[in-house]
Amino acid sequence: xxxxxxxxxxxxxxxxxxxxxxxxxxxxxxxxxxxxxxxxxxxxxxxxxxxxxxxxxxxxxxxxxxxxxxxxxxxxxxxxxxxxxxxxxxxxxxxxxxxxxxxxxxxxxxxxxxxxxxxxxxxxxxxxxxxxxxxxxxxxxxxxxxxxxxxxxxxxxxxxxxxxxxxxxxxxxxxxxxxxxxxxxxxxxxxxxxxxxxxxxxxxxxxxxxxxxxxxxxxxxxxxxxxxxxxxxxxxxxxxxxxxxxxxxxxxxxxxxxxxxxxxxxxxxxxxxxxxxxxxxxxxxxxxxxxxxxxxxxxxxxxxxxxxxxxxxxxxxxxxxxxxxxxxxxxxxxxxxxxxxxxxxxxxxxxxxxxxxxxxxxxxxxxxxxxxxxxxxxxxxxxxxxxxxxxxxxxxxxxxxxxxxxxxxxxxxxxxxxxxxxxxxxxxxxxxxxxxxxxxxxxxxxxxxxxxxxxxxxxxxxxxxxxxxxx
Amino acid sequence: xxxxxxxxxxxxxxxxxxxxxxxxxxxxxxxxxxxxxxxxxxxxxxxxxxxxxxxxxxxxxxxxxxxxxxxxxxxxxxxxxxxxxxxxxxxxxxxxxxxxxxxxxxxxxxxxxxxxxxxxxxxxxxxxxxxxxxxxxxxxxxxxxxxxxxxxxxxxxxxxxxxxxxxxxxxxxxxxxxxxxxxxxxxxxxxxxxxxxxxxxxxxxxxxxxxxxxxxxxxxxxxxxxxxxxxxxxxxxxxxxxxxxxxxxxxxxxxxxxxxxxxxxxxxxxxxxxxxxxxxxxxxxxxxxxxxxxxxxxxxxxxxxxxxxxxxxxxxxxxxxxxxxxxxxxxxxxxxxxxxxxx
Numbered sequence: 001x002x003x004x005x006x007x008x009x010x011x012x013x014x015x016x017x018x019x020x021x022x023x024x025x026x027x028x029x030x031x032x033x034x035x036x037x038x039x040x041x042x043x044x045x046x047x048x049x050x051x052x053x054x055x056x057x058x059x060x061x062x063x064x065x066x067x068x069x070x071x072x073x074x075x076x077x078x079x080x081x082x083x084x085x086x087x088x089x090x091x092x093x094x095x096x097x098x099x100x101x102x103x104x105x106x107x108x109x110x111x112x113x114x115x116x117x118x119x120x121x122x123x124x125x126x127x128x129x130x131x132x133x134x135x136x137x138x139x140x141x142x143x144x145x146x147x148x149x150x151x152x153x154x155x156x157x158x159x160x161x162x163x164x165x166x167x168x169x170x171x172x173x174x175x176x177x178x179x180x181x182x183x184x185x186x187x188x189x190x191x192x193x194x195x196x197x198x199x200x201x202x203x204x205x206x207x208x209x210x211x212x213x214x215x216x217x218x219x220x221x222x223x224x225x226x227x228x229x230x231x232x233x234x235x236x237x238x239x240x241x242x243x244x245x246x247x248x249x250x251x252x253x254x255x256x257x258x259x260x261x262x263x264x265x266x267x268x269x270x271x272x273x274x275x276x277x278x279x280x281x282x283x284x285x286x287x288x289x290x291x292x293x294x295x296x297x298x299x300x301x302x303x304x305x306x307x308x309x310x311x312x313x314x315x316x317x318x319x320x321x322x323x324x325x326x327x328x329x330x331x332x333x334x335x336x337x338x339x340x341x342x343x344x345x346x347x348x349x350x351x352x353x354x355x356x357x358x359x360x361x362x363x364x365x366x367x368x369x370x371x372x373x374x375x376x377x378x379x380x381x382x383x384x385x386x387x388x389x390x391x392x393x394x395x396x397x398x399x400x401x402x403x404x405x406x407x408x409x410x411x412x413x414x415x416x417x418x419x420x421x422x423x424x425x426x427x428x429x430x431x432x433x434x435x436x437x438x439x440x441x442x443x444x445x446x447x448x449x450x451x452x453x454x455x456x457x458x459x460x461x462x463x464x465x466x467x468x469x470x471x
Numbered sequence: 472x473x474x475x476x477x478x479x480x481x482x483x484x485x486x487x488x489x490x491x492x493x494x495x496x497x498x499x500x501x502x503x504x505x506x507x508x509x510x511x512x513x514x515x516x517x518x519x520x521x522x523x524x525x526x527x528x529x530x531x532x533x534x535x536x537x538x539x540x541x542x543x544x545x546x547x548x549x550x551x552x553x554x555x556x557x558x559x560x561x562x563x564x565x566x567x568x569x570x571x572x573x574x575x576x577x578x579x580x581x582x583x584x585x586x587x588x589x590x591x592x593x594x595x596x597x598x599x600x601x602x603x604x605x606x607x608x609x610x611x612x613x614x615x616x617x618x619x620x621x622x623x624x625x626x627x628x629x630x631x632x633x634x635x636x637x638x639x640x641x642x643x644x645x646x647x648x649x650x651x652x653x654x655x656x657x658x659x660x661x662x663x664x665x666x667x668x669x670x671x672x673x674x675x676x677x678x679x680x681x682x683x684x685x686x687x688x689x690x691x692x693x694x695x696x697x698x699x700x701x702x703x704x705x706x707x708x709x710x711x712x713x714x715x716x717x718x719x720x721x722x723x724x725x726x727x728x729x730x731x732x733x734x735x736x737x738x739x740x741x742x743x744x745x746x747x748x749x750x751x752x753x754x755x756x757x758x759x760x761x762x763x764x765x766x767x768x769x770x771x772x773x774x775x776x777x778x779x780x781x782x783x784x785x786x787x788x789x790x791x792x793x794x795x796x797x798x799x800x801x802x803x804x805x806x807x808x809x810x811x812x813x814x
Contacts, residue, residue, distance in 0.1 A: 052698050059503040060522035063804040108778050189764045193756035205491045205743030206805040210778040212766050333575055336523045
């Protein structure tokens with residue numbers, strides 16, 4: 001198996017997924033790069049931790065009265081899924097169509113929205129926008145329940161154009177108003193009662209009542225509207241038809257996908273790839289799957305230039321570390337704390353700071369969040385009881401009779417957590433650390449013995465490197 | 472709301488709902504109730520499983536059928552005496568001592584009805600008498616204690632002080648085998664019924680664990696189950712099943728034949744009425760709402776329907792009968808108990 005193939009596959013899985021264990025990587029490499037891209041783009045049975053198992057043990061995740069339970073529920077899915085792109089694309093849309101708990105107080109509706117992203121997130125963009133417009137969490141989040149015939153509320157109409165599709169500068173204030181008129185009557189069932197409960201964070205008397213979409217024909221403004229130069233008695237679906245065919249929309253979506261999956265920064269070289277993605281958008285009838293295929297197979301994405309060109313977001317970091325470590329594979333007391341962990345690092349799932357989502361890239365890292373990031377990964381990867389760490393130890397023990405010189409220990413650990421390429425200075429520091437205790441002898445190792453703890457400590461050190469923070 | 476067999480032998484009359492969500496640490500209301508027992512004098516003991524953010528409030532609440540809240544006991548979350556992590560089920564012995572299982576601490580804790588901690592037993596393991604995730608518990612007339620040892624996929628029989636008597640079961644789908652079993656009941660003659668949770672069936676055994684019969688299969692139809700969590704048996708042999716994944720209760724005849732199903736029809740408890748009396752804004756908007764809405768196709772599952780349909784069962788985790796043939800259905804996601812009368 002070529003190291004080059006392994007390195008490229010690891011890159012793909014960091015971007016289209018949450019990283020991969022060595023066992024997984026070997027299986028992926030055997031299938032070939034293009035076949036794996038197709039597999040990722042066509043999620044089938046995720047084989048994630050079953051909902052009935054989760055609900056039996058975690059009553060908080062069954063009821064979803066509180067935010068942390070919902071975050072943990074999604075994290076379980078990310079940690080255990082066999083279809084990582086399904087979750088990654090949901091995370092992408094959650095970042096772009098950022099909807100937050102604080103105004104809703106309705107975690108079930110938020111998880112229903114995430115599930116909608118799973119169902120439609122790789123399909124046609126216009127379909128996704130229609131579903132988004134019908135999403136009860138989005139309706140409350142951007143006040144479309146207050147958008148009435150004869151008394152419009154522009155909030156959703158404005159963000160649909162500015163933040164969710166074309167971007168500012170591609171429409172007028174009149175377009176926003178006409179767009180809002182088209183979405184009058186798009187509300188949720190029992191909107192008045194649900195809005196009062198949301199505003200009061202009411203759980204009374206019998207816990208939360210989840211939400212569903214309702215179209216109120218009598219509250220819809222069926223009059224003629226002029227939107228982006230076209231005139232008709234548009235309803236919301238026709239507005240989205242027009243939005244989806246705009247070049248500004250193709251550019252907006254392609255750029256956002258590029259930044260999430262390929263590189264934080266867009267430069268002249270990557271502009272060519274974005275153009276190809278835009279062409280795929282139109283050629284395929286706005287299909288996100290096709291746009292992503294173009295990206296994953298592009299020269300840019302597969303080149304050295306794209307490697308480590310992104311800072312891992314907190315959720316990517318936490319999920320990736322857990323998947324590598326092998327923890328949380330069964331219902332675990334305290335799983336809700338995982339949701340707090342990503343929040344402490346700056347990305348509380350289902351609680352983006354605003355409708356603009358998170359500021360990503362280098363802004364993920366400051367002195368406080370960096371400490372949280374390193375501490376969490378180091379704890380997971382240094383725990384030699386975790387099954388994923390044990391698998392790394394077993395591989396090390398099977399090589400060279402279980403004897404590893406300091407440089408070998410460093411290089412093999414870097415390889416097995418990635419392959420992870422590090423700067424020469426970083427490697428030298430790791431070797432210096434490993435050399436303090438001389439050669440490592442893993443022959444006859446026992447769970448938790450000093451030889452295993454040395455591996456755990458090396459993984460802890462690797463977790464604290466700059467390079468491990470990058471995707 | 473109920474659906475019935477062509478000629479059901481019994482009827483279940485809705486009586487009332489008791490409960491309100493308890494979001495604090497004291498006072499009336501329930502927090503994710505997981506089981507319930509009724510004492511000889513009619514007091515209702517409700518096991519509050521709670522959730523991690525309110526772990527200190529894990530406890531047993533006591534009230535009456537007339538909705539008088541009498542208090543609570545338990546020492547909150549932990550591993551100490553009288554504490555719980557993931558409590559699951561309760562049973563009384565002949566002396567009205569209360570036995571409570573804890574599937575995370577792998578033990579049984581005992582209390583008297585005033586809440587005094589009496590003792591505990593249970594050790595993690597797979598050997599005879601050891602426990603791995605004790606779930607359902609039932610005690611027969613002779614004070615034999617049956618404990619569902621879920622992760623060992625078996626039932627174990629103990630004395631009341633935790634001495635091992637016998638066991639049966641192993642992982643599998645054949646008769647007498649289990650897949651993460653949960654609830655257990657024992658009828659007056661001592662026959663044992665087990666909710667074989669992940670095999671979607673109820674199994675029936677003699678008191679020494681000989682297989683007698685099995686009822687049900689996977690599905691949403693009549694007599695089919697989706698993760699049954701609890702079972703109860705009345706004096707005539709009718710079998711009541713908390714069909715947890717289908718968010719309903721089914722009643723089977725003594726031969727296992729489908730009799731009827733209940734979907735829930737909760738009304739406002741006295742505590743709920745008092746809440747609305749002091750929150751007219753919620754009451755007024757509720758009054759114009761349809762609490763049994765039609766949902767779009769992607770939400771057409773029992774779980775999603777229940778999450779949006781307040782009168783229906785949501786998380787009907789436990790069924791228990793009292794001496795008057797009243798059926799108590801504990802709903803963990805709605806923090807309440809719906810009560811039916813068998814007639």
